Amino acid sequence: MAINVAKELAGLEKLTVKQLRERFATVFHSSPTGIVLTELSTGKVVDVNEATLNMLGISREEMFGRNSVELGAWPDAADREAVVRQILELGSVKNLEIPLRRADGTRGMSLRSLERITFDGLDCILTLLHDISDRKRIDEELQASRQRLKILSQQLIAAQESERDRLARELHDDVGQIL
Numbered sequence: 001m002a003i004n005v006a007k008e009l010a011g012l013e014k015l016t017v018k019q020l021r022e023r024f025a026t027v028f029h030s031s032p033t034g035i036v037l038t039e040l041s042t043g044k045v046v047d048v049n050e051a052t053l054n055m056l057g058i059s060r061e062e063m064f065g066r067n068s069v070e071l072g073a074w075p076d077a078a079d080r081e082a083v084v085r086q087i088l089e090l091g092s093v094k095n096l097e098i099p100l101r102r103a104d105g106t107r108g109m110s111l112r113s114l115e116r117i118t119f120d121g122l123d124c125i126l127t128l129l130h131d132i133s134d135r136k137r138i139d140e141e142l143q144a145s146r147q148r149l150k151i152l153s154q155q156l157i158a159a160q161e162s163e164r165d166r167l168a169r170e171l172h173d174d175v176g177q178i179l
Contacts, residue, residue, distance in 0.1 A: 021157075028047065029049050033089055033130060034049065034052035034055050034128070035051070035127065035129065035132065036069070036120060038124060038125050039123070039129075040087070040123040040125050041067040042083065045065070045068070045071070055100075055129065056071075056100075056101075056103055059153075072101035073097065087114055087116050091116050092113070092115040093113065094113045095111055095112075096114070097110070098112055098113075099111050108131055108136075109131075109133050110130060110132060110133075111129075113128045113129075114126070
């Protein structure tokens with residue numbers, strides 16, 4: 001396995017910049033994961049893949065020339081600034097849960113990982129974006145179901161205790177009458 005990886009890496013070193021760009025573009029645009037490339041300083045969209053457009057219900061034309069705050073990718077500008085500071089310090093930020101706003105006004109939740117990269121000489125952020133709205137909804141439903149089960153269990157225990165008390169009183173009264 002390591003030999004194959006080494007051969008592949010050696011092969012990559014022989015690729016021209018154009019070939020590397022073509023490979024990057026193929027991966028970028030064909031990925032089922034949402035990917036957005038934005039300028040680090042301004043947040044303006046440089047490129048976006050089809051998965052992101054489908055996830056957000058927005059056209060490519062609506063994305064370009066606008067920054068991520070205008071597009072509603074961040075709850076507010078201060079959130080983006082805090083993440084940019086982390087990226088400048090660490091180079092990347094992984095697995096952030098950030099609210100997701102779609103073009104039709106519906107909201108959800110996204111899981112994002114952001115990486116600082118240089119693209120065409122431009123300092124950028126490469127964002128991998130996953131829509132976790134369904135998972136969050138299911139988690140909330142599961143929590144609510146667990147809470148209902150807990151309440152039902154408590155009610156069942158209370159009913160059993162009440163029935164035991166009633167039976168104990170009845171037996172006591174009946175036995176007392178017989179004696």
